[in-house]
Amino acid sequence: MILFFFMWHHTPSNVFYIPVSLVGVWFLLLLFIILPVIRSTIILNFLIRIYFSYNEEVVLNICSQTKNSITLLVVFLFACGLLFAKTQVVLLGTGNPNPDPKHSGCSVAIIVNGTPYIFDFGPGLVRQASALTPKYGGSIEALEVKNFKRAFLTHLHSDHTTGFPDLILTPWVMERDEPLVVYGPEGIKDMTKYILKAYSEDIKYRIYGSEPANNQGWRVIAHEIREGEIYKDENIKVEAFLVRHGSWPNAYGFRITSKDKVIVISGDTTPCDNILKYSNGADMLIHEVYYKKGYDQKDEFWKKYHAENHTSTYELGEIASKTKPGLVIMYHILFWGATEKDLLDEVSQKYKGKVVVGEDLAVFE
Numbered sequence: 035m036i037l038f039f040f041m042w043h044h045t046p047s048n049v050f051y052i053p054v055s056l057v058g059v060w061f062l063l064l065l066f067i068i069l070p071v072i073r074s075t076i077i078l079n080f081l082i083r084i085y086f087s088y089n090e091e092v093v094l095n096i097c098s099q100t101k102n103s104i105t106l107l108v109v110f111l112f113a114c115g116l117l118f119a120k121t122q123v124v125l126l127g128t129g130n131p132n133p134d135p136k137h138s139g140c141s142v143a144i145i146v147n148g149t150p151y152i153f154d155f156g157p158g159l160v161r162q163a164s165a166l167t168p169k170y171g172g173s174i175e176a177l178e179v180k181n182f183k184r185a186f187l188t189h190l191h192s193d194h195t196t197g198f199p200d201l202i203l204t205p206w207v208m209e210r211d212e213p214l215v216v217y218g219p220e221g222i223k224d225m226t227k228y229i230l231k232a233y234s235e236d237i238k239y240r241i242y243g244s245e246p247a248n249n250q251g252w253r254v255i256a257h258e259i260r261e262g263e264i265y266k267d268e269n270i271k272v273e274a275f276l277v278r279h280g281s282w283p284n285a286y287g288f289r290i291t292s293k294d295k296v297i298v299i300s301g302d303t304t305p306c307d308n309i310l311k312y313s314n315g316a317d318m319l320i321h322e323v324y325y326k327k328g329y330d331q332k333d334e335f336w337k338k339y340h341a342e343n344h345t346s347t348y349e350l351g352e353i354a355s356k357t358k359p360g361l362v363i364m365y366h367i368l369f370w371g372a373t374e375k376d377l378l379d380e381v382s383q384k385y386k387g388k389v390v391v392g393e394d395l396a397v398f399e
Contacts, residue, residue, distance in 0.1 A: 120146070120147060120294070120399070121144065121145070121146050121292045121293075121295040121297075121399070122144070122146075122176075122397055122398070122399050123142065123143075123144055123297060123318060123320070123363075123397070123398040123399075124142070124143040124144075124145065124163075124166065124174070124395070124396070124397050124398075125142060125320075125363070125365060125392045125393065125394060125395065125396045125397075126138065126141040126142060126143055126156075126158075126159045126162040126163055126394070126395070127139045127140050127157075127158060127159060127162055127394055128140070128364075128366065128367060128392040128393060128394055129156065129193070129366070129367075129394075130193060130367070130368055131191075131192070131193040136394070137394060138156065138157065138159070138162050139155075139156020139157035139159060139193055139194070139197055140156035140194050140365065140366050141153065141154045141155060141156045141159035141162070141197065142154065142299060142320060142365070143163060143177060144270070144290055144292075144297060145174070145176045145177070146269035146270055146292045146293075147269055148175070148176045149176065149181070149184075149269055150163075150176050150177055150181050150182060151185070151186065151269075151270060151272075151290075152182055152184070152185040152186070153185070153186045153187075153188070153288060153290075153299050154186075154187060154188055154194045154195075154299075154301075155185065155187065155194060155195050155196070155197040155200075155201050156193055156194055156195075156196065156197050157193070157196045157197050158197060159197040159200065159201065160179050160197065160200045160201060160204045160205070162394065162395060163177040163179060163182075164177070164178075164179060165395060166397075174397070178208075179205040179208050179210070180205050180208045180209045180210040180251075181210075182201060182205045182210065182214065183210065183212060183214060183215065184214075184215050184217075184265070185201060185214060185215070185216045185217070186216070186217045186218065186265070186272060187216065187217070187218030187219065187222060188218075188219075188277075188285060188286050188287065188299070188301030189219055189279060189282055189284070189285035189286065189301060189302060190218070190219060190222070191302065194302075198225065198226075198229060199229050199232075199233065202226075202229060202230070202252065202254055203237075203252060205251065206240075206247060206248075206252045207240070207247065209248070209251070210251035211248045211250055211251050212250050212251065213250060213251070213253035213254055213255050214251075214253070214254045214255070215254075215255045215257070216254055216255070216256045216257065217257045217259050217264050217265055217272070218256070218258065218259060219258065219259060219284040219285070219286060220258050221258075221284075222256050222257075222258055223256045225256075226254045226256040230252075230254065237252050240252075259274050260274070261274055261275055261276055261286075262274065269292060269293075270290055270292050271290070271291045272289070272290050272291075273288065273289040273290075273312065274286045274288055275287050275288075275289065275311070275312045276308055277300065277303035277304075277308060277309060278303055278304045278306040279301070279302045279303050279304070279343055280339075280342050280343040285302060286301055287299055287300045287301045287303060287308065287309065287312065288301070289312045289313075289316070295317045295318065296315070296317050297316060297317060297318045297320065298312055298313045298316045298318070298319045298320065298321075298359070300313075300319070300320065300321040300322055300345070301322070302322055302343065302344065302366065303322065303344075303345060304341070304342060304343065304344060304345055304349075305345055305349045305352070305353055309321075309353055310353065310356055313353065313357040313359060314356075314357045314358075315358065315359070316357070316359045316360070317359065317360040317361065318359060318360060318361045318362075319353075319354065319357065319359035319362050319363065320363045320365055320392070321345065321350055321353070321362060321363070321364060321365070322344060322364075322365060322367070323346070323347055323350050323364045323365075323366070323367055323368070323377070323381075324344050324345070324346055324347070324368035325346075325347060325367075325368060325370045325371070325372035325376060325380070326346040326347045326348050326380050327370075327372070327376070327380070328368070328369070328370025328371055328372060329346060329370070331370075344368065346380075347377055347380035347381045348381075348383065348384055350362070350364070350381055350384075350385075351380070351381040351382070351383060351384025351385035352384045352385070354381070354384075354385040354387060354389070355384055355385045355387075358387065359387070360388070361388050361390065361398070362381070362385070362387065362388065362389040362390070363389075363398065364381075364389070364390070364391050364392050367391065367392070374391040377391055
């Protein structure tokens with residue numbers, strides 16, 4: 035610190051330049067103040083590991099047990115991580131099994147620090163993603179399909195999976211050079227095996243034919259998941275939780291935690307305890323929904339079916355009022371003749387917070 039001020043006062047103004055950002059200067063100042071009280075390299079290494087894990091609970095715990103100077107360093111490093119973090123949510127498709135041309139198959143991309151993670155593989159997801167890339171007039175470089183390397187599936191219904199072959203093969207054709215890693219419920223391994231078998235002739239031709247592709251990007255590493263933390267890297271942590279979707283024994287929702295956001299994706303579900311538990315306090319709750327007035331006009335068979343498989347606007351409002359997310363995003367929408375205003379009006383009868391009707395290719399930050 036003394037050296038810094040000496041340089042400032044004794045260097046001609048036309049020669050001296052600050053070589054680091056303002057944040058960097060404060061970082062150096064803090065290090066000069068704090069380093070004398072750090073007596074062991076073990077402590078310093080431990081602090082570095084905390085910073086790069088971005089585990090808020092660990093940070094808060096260690097802060098409560100250490101000296102003030104060390105606490106200051108931990109908080110500073112953690113705050114820097116939050117300052118430069120960037121999480122985007124892209125609705126690649128907000129539709130359902132109906133072949134509505136305005137609402138593509140159910141799929142969400144979460145982009146953290148330029149890395150995309152795909153949640154559900156509804157029909158059309160690859161081309162929807164491409165529409166937002168610079169090559170096709172968009173601005174999100176991360177959605178170039180060769181970058182699709184991690185994907186997560188809520189359940190095995192066709193409207194969530196018919197884009198799976200496209201997710202496997204098209205990014206490979208576009209030069210993905212490593213296996214796709216997929217996390218999904220029991221059955222995802224068999225689904226992967228038989229898709230690859232069905233396209234085996236195509237794969238062989240592309241590897242050994244006149245326009246050879248690499249021999250890695252078509253491969254898939256499939257993991258069958260259970261409740262709990264299923265994935266973690268330097269950008270995100272993904273927790274899976276069981277939801278109630280008719281008689282499916284293993285339908286899941288996901289809670290995704292990045293450095294600056296907590297995002298919950300409901301998957302297909304009726305209201306259940308796990309939705310309340312995992313959505314509590316989230317920054318964004320992306321939740322399926324149906325129009326209650328349209329439901330009321332169905333016959334008894336379809337009323338029973340939808341009540342056991344999906345969530346009404348009123349029920350979503352009640353969920354939101356209990357969990358208080360920063361933003362509710364409706365997707366997998368059964369409109370049944372409703373306008374966006376109709377949906378918002380019904381939800382608002384139970385919840386006064388911020389709610390939007392999800393649209394294909396909408397981006398949230």
